[in-house]
Amino acid sequence: MLARLRGPLTDRRAGLLLGAPAVAVVLIVLAMLVFVAIQAWPTFQHNGLGWLGDGPAPTGGTVDQQLGSMVEGGEAPPPSAYAIKAWPLIFGTALTTVLSIAIGIVVSVLAAIFIVDLAPRRVRNVVVPVVRLLAAVPSVIYGLIGILVLVPFVNDNLISEGQRQSVQNVIPLTGPGLLVSVVLLTLMVTPIMIALITDALESVPRGWREGALALGVTQWRATMSVAVKAIRPAIVAAAVLASARALGEAIMLSMVSGSNGYAPRIQDGLIFLFEPLRPLAATIAENTESINSAALKSTLYAFAFLLLVSCFVLSLGSYFIKRSLRAQGAR
Amino acid sequence: MSTPTLPARPAGGAGAGAGSGANGPRERLRRLRAELRHWRVTDLIGVAAAWVVGIGLCVVAASILGYMLVQGLRYLSLDLLVTQPEPSLNQTRSGGILDPILGTVIMVIVGTLIALPLAVGAALWVVEFGRPRWLARTVESMIEVIAGSPSIVIAIFGLAIFQLPLMSWMSFTADGGAVFGRSFLTAGAMMSLIAIPSIFTATREALLSIPQHLREASYALGKTRWSTIRAVLLPSVRPGIATGTALGMGRIAGDTAIIVVLLGATLRIEPEGGVPLWGTLTGTGSTLTSYVYNNSPAGEGGAPEKAYAAAFVLLLIVLALNALVSIAGRRDPARTLQK
Numbered sequence: 001m002l003a004r005l006r007g008p009l010t011d012r013r014a015g016l017l018l019g020a021p022a023v024a025v026v027l028i029v030l031a032m033l034v035f036v037a038i039q040a041w042p043t044f045q046h047n048g049l050g051w052l053g054d055g056p057a058p059t060g061g062t063v064d065q066q067l068g069s070m071v072e073g074g075e076a077p078p079p080s081a082y083a084i085k086a087w088p089l090i091f092g093t094a095l096t097t098v099l100s101i102a103i104g105i106v107v108s109v110l111a112a113i114f115i116v117d118l119a120p121r122r123v124r125n126v127v128v129p130v131v132r133l134l135a136a137v138p139s140v141i142y143g144l145i146g147i148l149v150l151v152p153f154v155n156d157n158l159i160s161e162g163q164r165q166s167v168q169n170v171i172p173l174t175g176p177g178l179l180v181s182v183v184l185l186t187l188m189v190t191p192i193m194i195a196l197i198t199d200a201l202e203s204v205p206r207g208w209r210e211g212a213l214a215l216g217v218t219q220w221r222a223t224m225s226v227a228v229k230a231i232r233p234a235i236v237a238a239a240v241l242a243s244a245r246a247l248g249e250a251i252m253l254s255m256v257s258g259s260n261g262y263a264p265r266i267q268d269g270l271i272f273l274f275e276p277l278r279p280l281a282a283t284i285a286e287n288t289e290s291i292n293s294a295a296l297k298s299t300l301y302a303f304a305f306l307l308l309v310s311c312f313v314l315s316l317g318s319y320f321i322k323r324s325l326r327a328q329g330a331r
Numbered sequence: 332m333s334t335p336t337l338p339a340r341p342a343g344g345a346g347a348g349a350g351s352g353a354n355g356p357r358e359r360l361r362r363l364r365a366e367l368r369h370w371r372v373t374d375l376i377g378v379a380a381a382w383v384v385g386i387g388l389c390v391v392a393a394s395i396l397g398y399m400l401v402q403g404l405r406y407l408s409l410d411l412l413v414t415q416p417e418p419s420l421n422q423t424r425s426g427g428i429l430d431p432i433l434g435t436v437i438m439v440i441v442g443t444l445i446a447l448p449l450a451v452g453a454a455l456w457v458v459e460f461g462r463p464r465w466l467a468r469t470v471e472s473m474i475e476v477i478a479g480s481p482s483i484v485i486a487i488f489g490l491a492i493f494q495l496p497l498m499s500w501m502s503f504t505a506d507g508g509a510v511f512g513r514s515f516l517t518a519g520a521m522m523s524l525i526a527i528p529s530i531f532t533a534t535r536e537a538l539l540s541i542p543q544h545l546r547e548a549s550y551a552l553g554k555t556r557w558s559t560i561r562a563v564l565l566p567s568v569r570p571g572i573a574t575g576t577a578l579g580m581g582r583i584a585g586d587t588a589i590i591v592v593l594l595g596a597t598l599r600i601e602p603e604g605g606v607p608l609w610g611t612l613t614g615t616g617s618t619l620t621s622y623v624y625n626n627s628p629a630g631e632g633g634a635p636e637k638a639y640a641a642a643f644v645l646l647l648i649v650l651a652l653n654a655l656v657s658i659a660g661r662r663d664p665a666r667t668l669q670k
Contacts, residue, residue, distance in 0.1 A: 013557075014556050017557075018453075024449060026470055035492060113381050114381040137649070190388075241479070251588055251620075284487055288487065304488070308480060
């Protein structure tokens with residue numbers, strides 16, 4: 001078989017030979033969508049779309065208690081075992097993603113301007129590898145640093161005894177939570193965004209910026225009003241890529257989010273930042289060991305399906321935003 | 332990019348003295364002040380913020396690296412590297428990290444071996460054949476879908492297919508006939524999905540950067556497409572493939588979600604059945620990432636010292652792979668920049 005590859009192959013055969021892996025990749029992705037949807041179906045069947053919502057499930061209890069009781073349902077659970085209201089998990093996912101992307105956009109645009117425009121060559125030669133390095137650090141290492149360094153720091157220095165007591169009947173404040181999660185998530189997604197935005201900023205034609213400079217604008221103004229405006233599609237693309245990563249980050253967030261199916265309440269003020277949560281992806285990662293229980297299995301696949309659909313919608317949305325921006329003359 | 336149109340770089344904050352001008356620092360500072368007098372406060376704040384962010388990134392990276400270096404060197408010993416882990420809650424008796432290291436190596440090899448032919452074949456087909464057009468476009472967008480899918484979703488998808496009775500040869504089957512679905516082979520198959528996008532993109536970019544006349548010269552000599560690919564195209568895209576592969580290997584080595592879900596979470600490498608190599612592949616084990624996860628306070632082990640040591644080794648592996656990327660990139664005549 002391999003010996004024949006060395007010999008001459010007709011164009012047609014070569015096309016088939018190389019087309020096979022290409023088609024295989026397509027089939028794998030389709031299989032992924034189909035399999036996850038099939039496994040998720042019982043959850044939708046028993047709860048409708050209601051499981052996405054808030055409030056107590058028909059069987060009562062918090063999300064974590066509902067997930068726990070699913071494990072007891074075993075391999076052939078009664079229909080009532082499927083009952084779940086997953087809003088706290090969904091809210092936790094959305095909250096961490098939106099916050100880290102919002103901070104990430106500002107940071108990465110500033111960093112890209114710094115790299116392309118401001119930094120002297122020597123500083124630049126340091127910053128560019130540093131960004132690449134930050135992008136390469138595995139998420140579990142961020143998680144380890146988070147849980148062993150940042151979480152104790154937040155617990156000892158930032159949370160006061162009064163804050164702890166004010167919510168002690170609702171939720172324990174022990175350090176892991178929204179603040180540490182968002183800080184680390186931002187640190188994880190920013191390097192990807194910086195890489196994309198820097199590339200785009202570098203490809204803005206020199207003439208555009210010089211045109212602005214010739215009109216007497218300062219260098220900063222020229223960058224902000226011409227270059228950054230021109231690369232809006234790239235910023236959108238970077239934000240979407242980064243939010244796909246943030247949505248799906250399971251391990252790091254399972255380590256530092258406090259792993260508690262609780263929806264942080266903004267009306268709690270500063271305490272909001274310290275309240276624990278647990279996003280969908282982390283919930284999947286933590287519960288796969290008990291996947292033999294049919295109800296839990298279907299629920300976890302429903303979470304996975306939700307993540308897949310969100311990523312898909314995001315990239316579709318970015319496609320249309322990019323297209324309309326390009327139609328306005330952005331690059 | 333240097334901007335000769337301006338007399339001096341507007342630079343606020345700590346890094347203002349960086350770079351040596353032709354006129355000496357004092358002259359530069361004076362001209363900077365004159366320049367900045369015309370700037371609005373908001374602009375000055377913007378410039379300062381950009382500097383703070385740029386320097387801040389370096390500080391953060393340096394502190395992460397420095398911290399891992401200190402903790403790693405403190406807890407790592409040669410002994411730790413060559414002894415097998417023991418299931419013990421006592422940190423002094425829980426053994427070394429030999430099996431996780433081997434696990435990571437096996438995982439990277441299996442994942443890369445599966446991903447390489449798929450990704451390179453798909454890229455060659457899309458660029459060199461690419462008919463019908465809609466199929467080529469579908470392949471490209473499906474690979475984008477893979478790149479955008481969370482690895483935990485890929486992992487749980489793997490569990491769904493490898494627990495099918497049809498796939499029982501890839502892992503271990505319990506007495507009741509339930510397929511376990513977790514092994515080096517199943518985890519590696521899903522890991523390959525993580526590596527495919529980077530290899531595919533790098534190969535495609537490299538292929539696209541080859542001038543058309545090279546292909547035409549080969550066709551003019553009467554070569555078929557296949558021998559053109561083998562003799563002309565593949566040799567010149569090899570650096571691109573190498574870059575993408577090293578990048579993909581780094582992603583495989585660093586991924587935790589797939590390992591946690593699909594490798595069976597045994598501390599040691601537990602071969603399945605008697606056949607030497609195949610037994611290991613269909614058996615369970617652990618990698619450095621799952622070892623770090625399980626030994627952190629988040630897992631059950633609670634052995635932070637071992638976790639630091641393993642994380643340090645993992646960081647070294649990933650950074651070495653990344654260094655390979657920049658070396659391969661420098662050798663690459665097309666200078667294929669990977670994102």
